[in-house]
Amino acid sequence: MxxxxxxxxxxxxxxxxxxxxxxxxxxxxxxxxxFIMDSGIGDEVSNQKVLDLATEHSADWVVAKDYLHDHDKTxxxxxxxxxxxxxxxxxxTPMIPxxxxxxxxxxxxxxxxxxxxxxxxxxxxxxxxxxxxAINWIEAFDRVSNGEYVHGLGVGGxxxxxxxxAGRGILDSIDCSTPEQAAMFxxxxxxxLRQQSMRVFESGEGAQxxxxxxxxxxxxxxxxxxxxxxxxxxxxxxxx
Numbered sequence: 001m002x003x004x005x006x007x008x009x010x011x012x013x014x015x016x017x018x019x020x021x022x023x024x025x026x027x028x029x030x031x032x033x034x035f036i037m038d039s040g041i042g043d044e045v046s047n048q049k050v051l052d053l054a055t056e057h058s059a060d061w062v063v064a065k066d067y068l069h070d071h072d073k074t075x076x077x078x079x080x081x082x083x084x085x086x087x088x089x090x091x092x093t094p095m096i097p098x099x100x101x102x103x104x105x106x107x108x109x110x111x112x113x114x115x116x117x118x119x120x121x122x123x124x125x126x127x128x129x130x131x132x133x134a135i136n137w138i139e140a141f142d143r144v145s146n147g148e149y150v151h152g153l154g155v156g157g158x159x160x161x162x163x164x165x166a167g168r169g170i171l172d173s174i175d176c177s178t179p180e181q182a183a184m185f186x187x188x189x190x191x192x193l194r195q196q197s198m199r200v201f202e203s204g205e206g207a208q209x210x211x212x213x214x215x216x217x218x219x220x221x222x223x224x225x226x227x228x229x230x231x232x233x234x235x236x237x238x239x240x
Contacts, residue, residue, distance in 0.1 A: 125154025167233025
């Protein structure tokens with residue numbers, strides 16, 4: 001099964017969450033049983049700061065700093081991160097980010113002698129990257145990888161992506177902000193992950209309480225859709 005993490009800024013009763021340096025806070029962290037400390041691409045923080053935050057907030061995983069669509073700069077940062085990790089008191093499991101094309105970046109790291117058990121595939125949560133392109137990159141990475149844990153960063157909130165990736169054994173986990181972003185506009189995700197409006201009033205205390213409840217529902221709904229599509233894929237494979 002693919003585990004769905006929510007890139008979160010709401011203290012909902014949903015256990016799998018990811019936060020970055022610019023959004024992390026104790027209130028949200030306290031609601032997560034499984035927590036990824038992301039480095040926040042574009043956030044002006046050092047690898048050491050990310051590690052310090054991971055330690056402070058007892059993160060389960062911590063992501064090295066990466067740079068959008070820049071293999072060389074990201075690789076240099078990964079080396080710095082691993083050196084800082086070894087010298088730190090951080091107990092979170094390190095996750096190594098790859099920028100697209102992820103297969104090429106992965107092979108570059110191997111040439112540099114950098115190996116890891118947990119990889120994060122980034123650089124796909126931008127408007128100019130289509131769902132088809134993201135899937136192509138992920139599939140290409142899968143062809144060269146060696147069975148490591150793989151997390152898809154900022155993907156997996158749309159039915160096209162889910163229906164094509166669920167149940168294939170490629171992505172161990174993903175994250176996206178879709179559940180909370182939809183809730184902020186008073187919308188609930190339906191069984192096809194379409195956003196259906198539930199809001200009557202646009203503001204006020206009732207809207208705030210409703211947004212949090214919708215975000216929690218949406219988070220579970222997204223995980224359930226991933227599970228459903230995985231089960232469907234497993235069922236088809238059994239009769240193939």
